[in-house]
Every structure is written in C-alpha cells, then in structure tokens.
C-alpha cells in the first residue's frame with residue numbers, strides 16, 4: 633500500500649458507514665440510552681405478566697403490546713442500516729429489573745428489528761466454556777481467547793444482518809469489545825491496493841463450525857464465498873471474514889492458501905487492527921451493542937475469569953427481511 637494520501641471528502645449522501653476510529657469517537661450519534669417511555673412501557677408489561685417464565689422468548693403478542701419499544705427498535709435499525717452501522721445502548725441496568733427480564737427486553741428489541749436466527753438459539757450465552765477452538769471445531773465465542781477481527785457466521789447460507797451483544801457480566805481481566813468499519817477498509821484498499829482487493833473478492837473456503845450444518849467434503853467445498861462481495865441477498869457491499877476458519881477450511885479441502893492470498897489477508901488484517909480503524913469499547917453491565925454484521929467487523933480481547941467474576945454476554949443474530957436503502961456506495965470513505 634502506498635503512503636500517498638488523497639483526501640476524499642466525507643460524503644453526507646452515502647448511507648454506508650463513513651467513519652474511521654477518530655471520527656466515530658467524535659460522534660455521539662451511535663451512543664444512546666433506552667428512552668424513558670420505552671422503559672416505563674416495558675415495566676408495565678412485565679408487571680401485568682406475573683406468569684412470565686425466565687427464558688421464554690417474546691411472542692408477536694408481546695411485541696404488539698410494546699409499541700414504544702418497537703419504535704425504538706426501528707430507530708436503531710435505521711442507525712445500523714443507513715447510519716454508523718452500530719449502536720451502543722445503555723440504560724438497561726438502571727431499570728433495575730431481573731436478569732430474565734433484561735434478556736426478555738433485549739430479545740424483544742432484537743425481534744423488533746428483524747427475525748431472530750436460531751442456529752445457536754435465539755439467545756446465545758457467550759462465556760468461557762473451557763474449550764479450545766484450535767483442537768476442536770467449536771466457535772471461538774465458547775472460549776476465553778481473543779477472537780481476531782471478524783464478522784459472525786462462517787456458514788455460506790447463514791448470514792446474520794445484525795448482531796446484538798448484551799453485557800451481563802463484564803470481565804475485570806480483559807474482554808473489551810472491538811469494532812472496525814470494514815467498508816472504510818474496503819475503500820482504503822480500493823484506492824491504494826486494488827490488486828489486494830481483487831484477491832479478497834475471490835472465493836475462500838471456510839471450515840464448517842455452525843451447529844446443525846452438514847460437515848462433509850461436498851459441504852466444505854460449497855462453503856466458499858468472498859470476503860468482500862456486492863449484492864449478496866441485499867444491495868450493497870458485504871464483508872464476511874474470520875481468518876482462522878478460512879485457513880482451516882482451505883487446509884481441510886487440501887487447497888492451502890497461495891502466497892498471494894496469505895499476503896492479501898496479512899494486508900487486510902493490518903488495516904483492520906490499525907490505529908486509524910480500530911475502536912475499543914468497554915461495555916458495562918446491562919449495555920447492549922448492536923452491529924451491522926455486513927459492514928462493521930468486531931472482535932473481543934482475551935479475558936480471564938476469576939472467582940466471583942465470570943464474563944458473560946448474550947448474543948443475538950438478526951436477519952432483516954426488508955430491502956435496505958438503495959446503496960450508492962461509489963462515493964466516499966473516511967480516509968486515514
């Protein structure tokens with residue numbers, strides 16, 4: 633990549649997330665709290681349901697009785713699809729509700745934005761299960777290891793449009809969340825290293841790890857798709873990446889990555905973790921982080937549980953059914 637800097641003005645016309653680390657940290661648009669009317673409505677709803685059962689998923693009837701929450705979800709969805717591509721939502725802890733009710737609120741908010749995917753259950757507890765993803769085919773989310781910057785799901789036909797994280801117990805030893813605008817990386821590569829981008833727009837085989845996905849040679853070879861693509865089920869550009877499962881998948885298929893592919897992945901990784909792009913977020917108990925899983929990559933630092941402190945998040949995968957805004961992405965990037 634050359635170091636020549638071409639200043640490209642930040643466009644206000646483009647709906648794709650246009651930010652780098654500095655710009656995101658200057659903005660407040662993506663940080664919000666649960667509005668008071670949403671909290672009051674929810675408290676009334678659970679007060680009227682003394683039969684509430686911990687672990688039960690919100691139903692359509694629940695959502696109908698939570699119109700303020702539905703409007704808040706629609707606002708968040710807009711921010712995720714045509715705004716900054718992420719939203720950090722506080723205020724759940726301040727509602728002083730039971731953990732089961734917190735999860736119910738979180739799930740209802742997710743369901744107000746689209747269909748909850750159930751490959752891992754509509755809510756999936758992310759905590760250290762004492763397993764090792766390098767010795768068995770388990771998701772990194774079941775370990776305490778750093779995840780690397782990635783998007784969720786390595787399965788070709790399973791693409792969450794939005795990913796939600798609810799922090800139930802933050803770690804006192806690591807475990808910060810990381811986010812990167814993958815589209816900013818895309819534009820940077822397109823300007824400075826189109827030959828790298830060309831490689832990343834080719835297919836890469838991914839190892840099969842998603843539960844319920846068939847694991848045989850044919851399925852492995854079919855589980856192959858580009859890192860950057862355009863027009864995948866929706867208009868606009870999509871980033872799908874987790875390096876470990878690419879290396880594993882290519883090796884399992886006896887098609888190890890070429891030197892050029894490895895070099896391209898190295899350049900991509902370097903851009904993803906560069907100071908200009910990487911943003912670290914320290915979520916507190918009750919904080920929710922919602923991410924557009926097509927445009928904003930995320931990661932997590934390693935952590936260590938101790939007696940009395942077991943890091944736990946709840947994850948949701950949401951598929952949005954609506955066609956998002958028609959994209960005109962040939963516009964801008966946030967530069968350095």
Ligand SMILES: [Fe+2]
Nearest residue numbers: 782783784930
């Ligand atoms: Fe993830």
